[in-house]
Amino acid sequence: MIPAEIQSICVLPTVTLREALLRMDQTARGILLIVRSDTSLARTVTDGDLRRAILDHLPTDTPLSVLLEQAPITAGDEADASAVLALMNLHQIDHVPVVNMAGQPVDLITRRELSQRIWLSSPHLGAEEAAFVDDAFKTNWIAPLGPHVDGFERELAVHVSMGHAAALNSGTAAIHLGLILQGVVPGDTVFCSSLTFVGSATPILYCGARPVFIDAEPQTWNMSPTALERALEWARREGRMPRCVIIVNLYGQSADMDALLPICQRYGVGVLEDAAESLGASYKNKNSGTFGHVAVYSFNGNKIITTSGGGMLLSNDGDLVARARKLSTQAREPARHYEHTEVGFNYRMSNVLAGIGRGQLKVLPQRVEQRRAVFKRYQSELADLPQVKWMPEPPGFRSTRWLSCFTLDMPDAPALCDRILKTLERHQIEARPVWKPMQMQPVFAGTPYFSHLADHDVSARLFSSGICLPSGSNLSEDQQSRVIEHLCHAVKML
Ligand SMILES: *Cc1c(COP(=O)(O)O)cnc(C)c1O
Numbered sequence: 001m002i003p004a005e006i007q008s009i010c011v012l013p014t015v016t017l018r019e020a021l022l023r024m025d026q027t028a029r030g031i032l033l034i035v036r037s038d039t040s041l042a043r044t045v046t047d048g049d050l051r052r053a054i055l056d057h058l059p060t061d062t063p064l065s066v067l068l069e070q071a072p073i074t075a076g077d078e079a080d081a082s083a084v085l086a087l088m089n090l091h092q093i094d095h096v097p098v099v100n101m102a103g104q105p106v107d108l109i110t111r112r113e114l115s116q117r118i119w120l121s122s123p124h125l126g127a128e129e130a131a132f133v134d135d136a137f138k139t140n141w142i143a144p145l146g147p148h149v150d151g152f153e154r155e156l157a158v159h160v161s162m163g164h165a166a167a168l169n170s171g172t173a174a175i176h177l178g179l180i181l182q183g184v185v186p187g188d189t190v191f192c193s194s195l196t197f198v199g200s201a202t203p204i205l206y207c208g209a210r211p212v213f214i215d216a217e218p219q220t221w222n223m224s225p226t227a228l229e230r231a232l233e234w235a236r237r238e239g240r241m242p243r244c245v246i247i248v249n250l251y252g253q254s255a256d257m258d259a260l261l262p263i264c265q266r267y268g269v270g271v272l273e274d275a276a277e278s279l280g281a282s283y284k285n286k287n288s289g290t291f292g293h294v295a296v297y298s299f300n301g302n303k304i305i306t307t308s309g310g311g312m313l314l315s316n317d318g319d320l321v322a323r324a325r326k327l328s329t330q331a332r333e334p335a336r337h338y339e340h341t342e343v344g345f346n347y348r349m350s351n352v353l354a355g356i357g358r359g360q361l362k363v364l365p366q367r368v369e370q371r372r373a374v375f376k377r378y379q380s381e382l383a384d385l386p387q388v389k390w391m392p393e394p395p396g397f398r399s400t401r402w403l404s405c406f407t408l409d410m411p412d413a414p415a416l417c418d419r420i421l422k423t424l425e426r427h428q429i430e431a432r433p434v435w436k437p438m439q440m441q442p443v444f445a446g447t448p449y450f451s452h453l454a455d456h457d458v459s460a461r462l463f464s465s466g467i468c469l470p471s472g473s474n475l476s477e478d479q480q481s482r483v484i485e486h487l488c489h490a491v492k493m494l
Contacts, residue, residue, distance in 0.1 A: 013065035040103035129359030146351030164321035167349035171298025171311035176203035193248035195459035222255035244270040249278035252402030305360035370473035375401035413465035434466030
């Protein structure tokens with residue numbers, strides 16, 4: 001089957017130069033595809049080819065078949081963007097049709113889109129970051145620590161209504177310190193959401209502790225209360241009660257805290273809230289990242305606001321946050337010389353990067369609105385694709401839609417997702433599968449795992465049928481149109 005967008009630029013060899021010029025004008029792609037009666041591709045005709053034919057004084061009622069002697073430069077269905085770009089450069093052309101096994105054109109790649117990659121989630125600076133960084137230079141506060149670190153901590157804590165915050169050099173470092181502060185020691189058990197980025201879980205291993213993974217639920221894509229309850233019953237039987245549970249808020253949306261927290265409370269286990277992806281979100285009018293005894297944000301380059309790299313540990317317990325600051329600066333004791341009685345880390349955020357963070361924090365509410373608008377446009381423009389099921393946002397939840405994600409609701413979804421991702425990638429559009437769950441990661445092979453229901457592994461299903469689309473707050477309307485066009489095309493071709 002030839003998709004409609006491609007069909008519109010396909011012509012038979014019997015079409016005249018005049019008709020071809022007209023079609024070229026109407027379709028405005030700068031190229032036509034001459035197809036044989038079996039719809040296989042015979043050659044391509046560019047604007048330039050037609051112009052040269054006219055300049056050569058060929059009558060305008062000449063059929064295109066006079067041009068036929070030229071094998072087209074094409075790419076196969078498996079070609080990626082870099083292979084296509086190499087072809088364009090080699091042959092000094094700006095369009096490459098993609099052909100299927102039967103030689104029929106199924107897609108068209110242009111040099112223009114290859115030169116403008118669309119990212120999944122790219123940094124988006126506001127107006128004030130440069131001034132804060134400039135200030136750090138002017139005052140020579142380039143060293144770690146300094147007024148911007150204190151300012152960023154204070155401003156973020158106020159912004160989300162949490163008592164105290166410690167600025168660190170990554171979200172992963174913040175989770176590591178969070179576990180230590182929850183008293184995790186070698187041999188302990190720590191529960192963690194299975195559907196997450198690996199940075200949620202590796203700090204458990206840094207502590208010498210043993211992870212247990214808890215599946216997601218379909219309504220929120222976050223930790224399943226049913227699975228958590230079963231895991232805790234198991235842990236009690238085994239005499240392996242977890243020191244704490246890491247609850248992750250995925251893709252900008254809080255977990256269902258009213259269901260999860262009472263369970264943790266009943267069993268007397270602490271909660272570390274991994275809000276790396278949910279800064280700016282809320283749950284029942286309370287900010288995401290204020291539910292755990294300890295909570296963590298990340299300012300990695302792809303997050304909703306960024307310091308190019310960084311993290312924050314928050315708690316209402318001031319002593320605990322003070323301890324985080326000490327541990328993050330090599331655990332120096334207060335003494336003129338360097339005195340150490342315990343093992344610390346070099347995890348502090350620098351004053352320069354904290355300056356970027358202060359600027360970014362000012363635009364956070366805007367960034368949330370922009371990401372939500374991106375999601376809304378995907379949802380409304382792709383509404384006629386019933387196979388596409390968006391990540392739900394249940395009543396009471398307000399997601400930032402950090403990433404716009406959907407699952408394909410059809411048999412054979414894994415193979416189809418793979419084809420969609422390949423199609424987007426060859427148009428220089430960065431889309432990704434939903435996080436590969438931790439119980440499926442080789443590094444965690446053999447780790448105990450509790451699925452949502454005995455016969456329903458939700459995170460495995462979301463991984464195999466889910467896709468995250470470009471969602472940046474600086475995604476332009478044109479760029480999003482490109483994503484929508486190619487996604488529509490790919491889904492309709494399934
Ligand atoms: C990004 C992320 C982290 C790690 O944060 P870094 O700042 O990259 O170390 C942890 N957990 C989740 C869920 C994340 O998305």
